[in-house]
Amino acid sequence: GNSVTQMEGPVTLSEEAFLTINCTYTATGYPSLFWYVQYPGEGLQLLLKATKADDKGSNKGFEATYRKETTSFHLEKGSVQVSDSAVYFCALSLNAGGTSYGKLTFGQGTILTVHP
Amino acid sequence: DGGITQSPKYLFRKEGQNVTLSCEQNLNHDAMYWYRQDPGQGLRLIYYSQIVNDFQKGDIAEGYSVSREKKESFPLTVTSAQKNPTAFYLCATASGRDTGELFFGEGSRLTVL
Numbered sequence: 153g154n155s156v157t158q159m160e161g162p163v164t165l166s167e168e169a170f171l172t173i174n175c176t177y178t179a180t181g182y183p184s185l186f187w188y189v190q191y192p193g194e195g196l197q198l199l200l201k202a203t204k205a206d207d208k209g210s211n212k213g214f215e216a217t218y219r220k221e222t223t224s225f226h227l228e229k230g231s232v233q234v235s236d237s238a239v240y241f242c243a244l245s246l247n248a249g250g251t252s253y254g255k256l257t258f259g260q261g262t263i264l265t266v267h268p
Numbered sequence: 269d270g271g272i273t274q275s276p277k278y279l280f281r282k283e284g285q286n287v288t289l290s291c292e293q294n295l296n297h298d299a300m301y302w303y304r305q306d307p308g309q310g311l312r313l314i315y316y317s318q319i320v321n322d323f324q325k326g327d328i329a330e331g332y333s334v335s336r337e338k339k340e341s342f343p344l345t346v347t348s349a350q351k352n353p354t355a356f357y358l359c360a361t362a363s364g365r366d367t368g369e370l371f372f373g374e375g376s377r378l379t380v381l
Contacts, residue, residue, distance in 0.1 A: 156310075186369070195272075195358055195372035196311075241310060255301075255326075256370060258310035 154179045158242050158259035165232055165266050173227040173262050175216075175242035183244035185209075185218055185225040186256065190239040199227075199240070232266045239263050271295065272373035274359050279378045281346075281353070289344045289376045291359035298363065300342035301370065304328060305356040314357075317342055346378060354380045 159174040188196040200209030205220035313326030317336040331350025
């Protein structure tokens, strides 16, 4: 079956530190990959996405590259801010645009806390 | 404003009671989903619907029921058969024209007393 594995948290960083959250996946086909962010008490928001191998998704200073050879989609940011404190979810989707669209498989989430 | 509205935000229930969580959207999206979130377990799919009057079970449908009588609405009923209903419930939609992106509501937190 399909699965997503994220590095365990919580991750605690000082402001302006470099962030990496690892994500690896197992899928039977060629998935689209996503990072979602959840701020306290809220639903999830799409942070970035990549739909094919070697694509790089980026948004708000965050980046992730779809690596087919290592089945990975690690999230990075060069300089985190206190406002980046949230839970980050890696997810995959197969058959995008077909009958299975929206059926995402999520990782367990990684809690990030950034201190001033 | 366009978006997804879930209500109530917080709900308390006694054991043995059914409760219904509301999800309304004005994004004109065809597909709607219910996910359950538990600490350290990510999100798990309960039910989904891609067109009106049709819905499918997700990975953890037991103890839950849904209906899709209107495009805008996809209510979830947590029945007394659900053995561990305390969780955060998230409703989401998808337009079907993108690569699987979901749009989420702000969630409903259900606590069984």
